[in-house]
Amino acid sequence: MKLLTHNMLTSKCIRGVSVGYPLIINATEVKVNQTLFNSEFVSKLIPKVDWPVLYNAAESIGHSEDLPKEAPNDFEQNEEFLKKAHRALVEIEVISGNLVCPESGRKFPISNGIPNMLLNEDEF
Amino acid sequence: MYLKYINTSFLSNFYKYLHLPLNNFFAPIYPVSWFACKSMSKLWKKYLLWFAQEHVEFRYAEIESLLSLFNIEMKYEQKPQNQEPFWLVEFSSESDAKLLTSRSVSLRKCLELWGHEKSIDLLHSTVRGKSGSFAAYFEPSKSFKIEVETVGRHFTQQEKVAKLEAFDYLPIRGPVKLKDPDVCLQYIEFYGTRTVNIPTTPYEVFFGRNVASGLRQLLKKLSLKTRKFIGNTSMDPQLSLLMANQAQVNSGSIILDPFVGSGSLLVAAAEFGGYVFGSDIDYLMLHGKTKPTRIKQQKRAKDESIKANMKQYNLGHKYIDVLINDFSLPFWRDSMEFDAIITDPPYGIREATERVGTEKQNYIVSDEHLPTHVPAKIEYEIPSIFRHLLIFASKHLRLGGRLVCWFPVFRED
Numbered sequence: 061m062k063l064l065t066h067n068m069l070t071s072k073c074i075r076g077v078s079v080g081y082p083l084i085i086n087a088t089e090v091k092v093n094q095t096l097f098n099s100e101f102v103s104k105l106i107p108k109v110d111w112p113v114l115y116n117a118a119e120s121i122g123h124s125e126d127l128p129k130e131a132p133n134d135f136e137q138n139e140e141f142l143k144k145a146h147r148a149l150v151e152i153e154v155i156s157g158n159l160v161c162p163e164s165g166r167k168f169p170i171s172n173g174i175p176n177m178l179l180n181e182d183e184f
Numbered sequence: 185m186y187l188k189y190i191n192t193s194f195l196s197n198f199y200k201y202l203h204l205p206l207n208n209f210f211a212p213i214y215p216v217s218w219f220a221c222k223s224m225s226k227l228w229k230k231y232l233l234w235f236a237q238e239h240v241e242f243r244y245a246e247i248e249s250l251l252s253l254f255n256i257e258m259k260y261e262q263k264p265q266n267q268e269p270f271w272l273v274e275f276s277s278e279s280d281a282k283l284l285t286s287r288s289v290s291l292r293k294c295l296e297l298w299g300h301e302k303s304i305d306l307l308h309s310t311v312r313g314k315s316g317s318f319a320a321y322f323e324p325s326k327s328f329k330i331e332v333e334t335v336g337r338h339f340t341q342q343e344k345v346a347k348l349e350a351f352d353y354l355p356i357r358g359p360v361k362l363k364d365p366d367v368c369l370q371y372i373e374f375y376g377t378r379t380v381n382i383p384t385t386p387y388e389v390f391f392g393r394n395v396a397s398g399l400r401q402l403l404k405k406l407s408l409k410t411r412k413f414i415g416n417t418s419m420d421p422q423l424s425l426l427m428a429n430q431a432q433v434n435s436g437s438i439i440l441d442p443f444v445g446s447g448s449l450l451v452a453a454a455e456f457g458g459y460v461f462g463s464d465i466d467y468l469m470l471h472g473k474t475k476p477t478r479i480k481q482q483k484r485a486k487d488e489s490i491k492a493n494m495k496q497y498n499l500g501h502k503y504i505d506v507l508i509n510d511f512s513l514p515f516w517r518d519s520m521e522f523d524a525i526i527t528d529p530p531y532g533i534r535e536a537t538e539r540v541g542t543e544k545q546n547y548i549v550s551d552e553h554l555p556t557h558v559p560a561k562i563e564y565e566i567p568s569i570f571r572h573l574l575i576f577a578s579k580h581l582r583l584g585g586r587l588v589c590w591f592p593v594f595r596e597d
Contacts, residue, residue, distance in 0.1 A: 061505055065505040068518035069515055069516065070516070073515060095500065104436060152534075173491070174507060178508055178559055181547060181559055181560050184356075184513055
């Protein structure tokens with residue numbers, strides 16, 4: 061699971077959970093894979109991403125590195141920033157561990173990089 | 185590959201394509217006058233679009249989608265006939281013709297049309313009369329070749345050579361080069377699309393200069409026969425690419441398939457530059473642990489997955505994530521926006537239509553069973569699937585983005 065995906069996932073469908081965001085990451089294995097950088101794609105993502113959530117997620121799994129705490133206003137022209145954002149959004153990958161609902165504590169296991177968001181029939 | 189065969193024919197026989205928004209599907213063929221007043225100053229030239237005779241019913245939707253994606257104006261010289269593989273059109277620049285053709289899956293080639301007549305003799309007299317105006321292509325420095333194709337009727341190689349030699353009046357001064365010539369000329373005799381009562385003389389004869397080729401070679405590259413990970417309902421590459429084109433996937437597009445299965449549609453979307461997400465309720469499928477699909481395969485390889493497929497085609501960097509979820513429940517944040525949703529939902533025939541749930545009242549999974557509990561499934565009725573798809577699309581598709589999906593229809597025949 062990439063941190064971009066984490067940034068977009070909630071557990072709001074659990075009965076009794078109202079926001080379910082951001083999910084807590086308990087990672088047991090994290091990988092960083094270098095991938096082709098596409099500035100157009102990354103700058104398109106920035107306005108959609110909740111930046112503090114991304115920063116905290118990266119920090120919580122020990123990969124905040126030199127990621128800025130806030131996204132600059134001129135991000136579209138700031139290639140250095142976009143490359144850091146690219147790394148945080150799509151290069152860092154949680155291979156195994158759990159996503160945890162911040163309200164109910166419900167765990168969603170991640171294995172082989174694939175989060176299992178399925179709920180049991182009595183949970184929604 | 186027996187299973188695949190059934191799958192494809194099954195789709196084309198029983199399903200109609202649902203393509204949204206609907207007003208795009210039924211886009212009008214613009215009257216020539218509309219273009220004429222808009223673009224008087226441009227120099228329009230005649231081109232021939234030559235289609236492959238496969239998935240004929242998707243042609244129009246593909247071309248229309250690409251024209252609007254690239255903002256290309258194209259005039260219809262003649263209203264396209266349903267089954268006929270040739271469309272007579274006009275473009276105001278050759279780059280438009282190239283751009284359209286090089287992204288199309290249903291097109292074989294696009295020719296700058298030098299001659300189009302109802303008989304062979306007429307065509308030769310037309311081309312002979314106009315050959316002076318093509319002098320730029322006949323210069324000694326330009327290598328060339330002429331290809332002969334007879335559509336709808338078989339000819340021997342010897343007969344085809346004779347058809348080729350009939351062009352010896354062309355004042356070509358360059359050398360012949362069979363592979364990648366500077367100028368490729370194409371001669372086509374069209375004998376209709378029927379398999380019986382084939383006429384002895386062609387209905388139509390075309391001659392022109394090859395401007396661009398379509399993406400037919402991609403079908404071989406993405407063939408399911410050589411793909412690492414496939415499932416029982418993996419979508420045929422050609423149909424997948426047609427869907428990605430209808431969805432107007434482009435470089436940097438963000439794409440979702442919420443019934444992703446083995447991810448065939450994501451391969452097609454990534455091939456056109458999309459960054460892809462997928463989700464599915466089937467845990468075993470996403471982890472590549474279902475029963476092998478290939479008859480001769482005893483068990484699946486350890487690393488079979490959608491991700492492995494993307495890597496196979498050098499599209500690994502376009503793969504974002506797949507996740508296991510129940511599409512009927514909301515998981516995405518409200519601000520998540522996709523450029524297109526491309527999907528082939530289950531119909532309950534080859535893949536079960538399921539979502540998590542139970543018929544039992546006030547059912548609770550006991551603590552003792554919780555660690556190993558597999559959620560019970562109930563029927564996910566087709567109308568609900570499509571209702572959820574439409575609601576989801578209205579929430580998570582960018583304005584103007586497209587939802588392209590299959591919709592099951594039982595036909596009279």
